[in-house]
Amino acid sequence: MGLTKPNQELARDMQGLASNLKWSVELMQIAERLSLVGNEPDAQAIFKIITGSHAGEDKLAGYADEVKAGLIARVKV
Structure with a gap:
């Protein structure tokens, strides 16, 4: 059985x-350049953002897989 249209949209989103x-790969390169020119505080701020992004990326990809498997569904409230 295929996914409903709302669930297809949820998975796609x-x-x-x-x-x-x-x-975040590009952000990492920017942070490295900032660090090289001595702008360590900004570089560290970007590194911190990247760390959180990686965890979020993995979670979202996992959720999308769960939607495809029918474990998560979008319903109208």
């Missing part, structure tokens, strides 16, 4: 969000 979090 979650996958999109997880994909957007992959930008």
